[in-house]
Amino acid sequence: MITFLIRTCLFKLVTLIIISIVSFLIIHLAPGEPSQIDPLNPRFQKEDLERYRKTFNLDKPLHIQYFLFYKKFFSSKLRSFKDNQPVFPKIWERFMNSLPLFIVGTILTWGLAFPLGVSSSLKQDSLIDKGTTFCSYLLISMPSFFLAYLLIIGTVHFLETPVLGIQTFGQEDSSFLFKINDRIWHLVLPSLLGASAGIAVLSRYVRAQMLEVINQDFTQTAHSKGLSQERVYYIHVLRNAALPFVTMFGLILPSLIGGSVIIESIFAWPGMGRLAFEAILTRDYPIILSLNFISAVLVVLGTFISDILLVVVDPRIRL
Numbered sequence: 001m002i003t004f005l006i007r008t009c010l011f012k013l014v015t016l017i018i019i020s021i022v023s024f025l026i027i028h029l030a031p032g033e034p035s036q037i038d039p040l041n042p043r044f045q046k047e048d049l050e051r052y053r054k055t056f057n058l059d060k061p062l063h064i065q066y067f068l069f070y071k072k073f074f075s076s077k078l079r080s081f082k083d084n085q086p087v088f089p090k091i092w093e094r095f096m097n098s099l100p101l102f103i104v105g106t107i108l109t110w111g112l113a114f115p116l117g118v119s120s121s122l123k124q125d126s127l128i129d130k131g132t133t134f135c136s137y138l139l140i141s142m143p144s145f146f147l148a149y150l151l152i153i154g155t156v157h158f159l160e161t162p163v164l165g166i167q168t169f170g171q172e173d174s175s176f177l178f179k180i181n182d183r184i185w186h187l188v189l190p191s192l193l194g195a196s197a198g199i200a201v202l203s204r205y206v207r208a209q210m211l212e213v214i215n216q217d218f219t220q221t222a223h224s225k226g227l228s229q230e231r232v233y234y235i236h237v238l239r240n241a242a243l244p245f246v247t248m249f250g251l252i253l254p255s256l257i258g259g260s261v262i263i264e265s266i267f268a269w270p271g272m273g274r275l276a277f278e279a280i281l282t283r284d285y286p287i288i289l290s291l292n293f294i295s296a297v298l299v300v301l302g303t304f305i306s307d308i309l310l311v312v313v314d315p316r317i318r319l
Contacts, residue, residue: 012300019296078286087286098271108195117206139200148266164268190267209241246309
């Protein structure tokens with residue numbers, strides 16, 4: 001176990017270093033640079049442009065820029081090209097805004113997908129199975145932005161209640177209870193929308209995996225031993241069918257950054273995905289590279305957690 005942990009940590013460290021180099025090169029190979037976008041003032045002179053490039057080390061060779069960037073990154077001294085504000089406070093503020101969407105969306109996705117998938121597999125070709133299948137494919141095929149606009153228009157038209165933003169504008173002086181209810185209300189629609197596609201896709205995977213395991217020999221053996229149908233399905237079948245989803249579960253962490261760009265943009269939600277989108281438009285390298293590196297760390301951490309969970313779920317797997 002200790003050997004596995006040491007070997008894995010070294011491998012993950014090398015992976016992160018390679019990712020940091022590749023992402024840094026890709027960002028700088030893109031046409032244009034921040035000095036061509038940020039100075040929109042028509043009075044911006046050539047001397048100002050040179051001062052701008054020198055301030056943010058854009059006049060230095062790429063390998064020097066790389067080491068200077070990660071030196072500032074690990075010392076928390078990075079500043080945004082856009083407004084010269086510290087990067088990590090901006091990311092932390094957006095992270096705290098995205099966290100409720102991530103938590104509620106994840107609970108809805110995994111909490112509803114498994115019951116729907118299991119019930120569809122146990123009642124194959126029934127009305128429930130066909131209805132679940134139809135709704136799943138409908139949600140998969142429908143663009144999220146189109147569904148978002150339908151929800152927004154329907155809510156505003158029938159309930160006459162604002163749904164955009166993280167809270168209702170102009171309610172800063174309201175009571176604490178009203179603010180809590182208002183935050184929850186504004187969280188409902190984007191969370192449901194973010195979870196809808198995940199529920200549709202994951203429930204189909206659960207159904208297919210359950211049907212594959214149900215037809216295996218050990219399931220028939222368990223039935224022949226006189227075990228109840230519930231025990232066979234929920235103890236033996238579901239445990240074996242859940243192995244692929246343990247790996248998938250470890251990969252949900254990166255969605256905290258990039259999984260909600262469209263939703264946050266439509267609902268005017270000031271989260272991580274929207275921050276990344278705005279940084280790309282303005283070529284704000286510190287924000288883009290910081291979010292990219294944090295996302296890579298989350299992927300590496302997620303795969304490591306998945307490896308550990310696989311051993312817990314299936315003792316036959318040895319590290």
